[in-house]
Amino acid sequence: MNIADARVFIWNHADQSQRPAEHWVHGSGDVKGSGCDEGESYCYECCVKKVAQIIDAHPEASELAGICVDGGCDNESDHPAYCSSCGVQLSCTLTDEGSDSELEALLGDAKPSLEDQYGWRAMQDAIEMITDDDLRWPAIIAVIELAQRLPVLFGSDQ
Numbered sequence: 001m002n003i004a005d006a007r008v009f010i011w012n013h014a015d016q017s018q019r020p021a022e023h024w025v026h027g028s029g030d031v032k033g034s035g036c037d038e039g040e041s042y043c044y045e046c047c048v049k050k051v052a053q054i055i056d057a058h059p060e061a062s063e064l065a066g067i068c069v070d071g072g073c074d075n076e077s078d079h080p081a082y083c084s085s086c087g088v089q090l091s092c093t094l095t096d097e098g099s100d101s102e103l104e105a106l107l108g109d110a111k112p113s114l115e116d117q118y119g120w121r122a123m124q125d126a127i128e129m130i131t132d133d134d135l136r137w138p139a140i141i142a143v144i145e146l147a148q149r150l151p152v153l154f155g156s157d158q
């Protein structure tokens with residue numbers, strides 16, 4: 001298997017559903033006891049609820065200057081982003097560091113099985129920015145070939 005085939009395999013086995021955009025509560029770091037800061041990520045629905053919660057909990061309007069829903073565009077992140085309220089995975093592009101640590105996990109303890117479409121999606125996200133001369137391709141291809149062989153290795157008692 002060459003690198004082009006590996007990219008196609010990963011794409012074909014990965015979940016391709018659209019993920020909700022990442023949002024955060026703008027200005028929440030300035031509100032005492034808001035229970036979140038701008039580093040917390042939310043899906044749009046949960047972010048709207050969080051803003052309403054903070055406003056309800058703070059009758060003093062002056063404390064709330066600038067509180068609003070922010071985000072909605074694709075962000076760069078060091079790790080996959082999840083909504084802090086409902087846990088749904090959010091859309092984001094991994095930084096180099098993020099992609100390195102994801103790839104390390106996917107080539108180590110978190111190798112995807114053939115049917116693991118979320119694992120292959122994580123792989124797809126992790127390899128998005130790596131080039132064909134990356135030294136990890138042989139390891140990535142080995143993980144793909146392992147996944148392809150596993151049904152054979154474990155399929156004898158079907």
Ligand SMILES: [Zn+2]
Pocket residue numbers: 042043044045046047083084085086087088
């Ligand atoms: Zn949510």
